Amino acid sequence: MAATDEIRATSDSLLTTEGPRRPANAGQLTRWTLLFLGGVLMVMPIAYMISTSLKWPHEVYNLKLIPEEPTIENYTYVLEDGRFYWWFVNSLIIATITTLSNVFFDSLVGYTLCKFRFPGRYIVFIAILSTLMIPTEMLVIPWYLMSQQFGWLDTYWGIMFPGLMTAFGTFLMKQFFETVPDDFIEAARIDGLNELQIWWTVAMPLVRPALAALAIFVFLGNWTAFIWPLIVTNSVEMYTLPVGLSSFGDEADVAWELIMTGAAISTLPTLVVFLIFQRFIIRGVVMAGLKG
């Protein structure tokens, strides 16, 4: 309980700007200006990506950030071509299903390990935790062989199966279920709810912020995942956005304004989500970072 409150307080204090207001002096002004310039530098690549995606081909190599005659021609062209449309849909389906699966299973396992006393509990916990040490790259070869054997290559299932549950998510959720008082669960049991109902209707609503943090991490991770989708997909229609983008390979015959449009299409959704839920996401990052 106390741990969460502490983290919540820390992350809340990150979001507020309380503290003594002193009149601005020269030092603070310099600090602010330098931080501002650094921040502008940080978003430059993103700004240039968006700006180039709105330029006509003849303007692309111009250093100006604001296009002289902005156009959405590149977007129409790229989306009419159909490939990016498909890749977008694939990425969306895969990231969404994986996120739902993680939110469901990681919290179910985290809850069970936290609130039940049963033989084997400790072993299961240690076993799941130990998988955190295994790098994905060590597993891709066996996963590939498995997919080949069962005909999972080039399917949604093939892309998704390795990430349906994660030890990180399970551990995160277990930590947060510690904050749910046992009395609540006991009371629900006396009211005649079964264990599944208790988990879903009593415990889950109490850890909503953690669920949101987990969902954000899993979605972002799967939206940008590269190496496994690259290995498991062969046909262009099954690519995800990152795999599709990387398939343009050779820079000699690349139309940079179209590549930037593709890059923007694969980046803008997460950026927009971030801008809308900024406070929430930063709190989630702090919670996941400190707990996980």
Add this chain to the structure above:
Amino acid sequence: MYRNLTIRQKQIVWAWAFLALPVLFYCVIRFYPTGNAIVISFQDWNLLGDRTWAGLENYRKLAADPVFWQVFRNTFVYLLLGTPVSLVISFVIAYHLDKTRFMHGFLRMLYFLPFMTSAVAMAWVWRWFYQPVPIGLFNNALASVGVPQFPFLRSTTWALPSILAPAVWAGLGFQIIIFMAGLRAIPRSYYEAARIDGVSTWTVLWEITLPLLKPTIVFIVVFSSIGFLRIFDHVFNMTSQNPGGPLNSTKPLVLMIYQTAFSSFDMGYAAAQTVVLFLVLLVVSLLQLRILRDR
């Protein structure tokens, strides 16, 4: 039958019912493949032909492979450049951002935004920046002030740092946020006591802030080291006509694994490389935890 069980027995039934599917998942999708990778690393297998036992042959081949040692070196260069550079930059920014009130949220957003991007997309953007005149942004900018061209991705010396830059850039936002949370967790009373004693800002930084920030620093060092040791997306996408080039000068271990397994289909050899990666990650993390915790 279920009705006759005690409350405790019912709990055991429920717990295992909840865990049945996940336990199966972890066995089939995590533990079995881990064991399988280790087994394959002792075999000779090119995916089409027979699997034959090769003993330590793959590991011997690895030790004698000059490309592997080049790759091993590159992987550690990514780590030894990337981790300290991103640690220092993110701390400096977090330290000052923490003391800034005016438009704090806006500044923080600017720094955090790159964390939400996709590595592949941004690899293309940076790759475009690095192109020679008349395409690349950096070289165009240099040309406009009369500075000679810089080779970036085409030089065996500069390609690696050029690829590392976007990887560091993308991770800074996360590290800054974690650092700021760490800074906020330091009790104000320490600073107040220091102020009463008239201690200089510099001493406060070295004697109070940094020592109390140690858990945060340990976390960031271990976390970012694992990331740099596993670098792949940026390298693959910024050197895609010759992945890991020029002349293997940017090739990290994960890229070598990918090529051995999925271009040469030498599964046994690739599996041996993954075992090496696993050991490297394990040893580096344990060493860091040990050294940083003890101090």
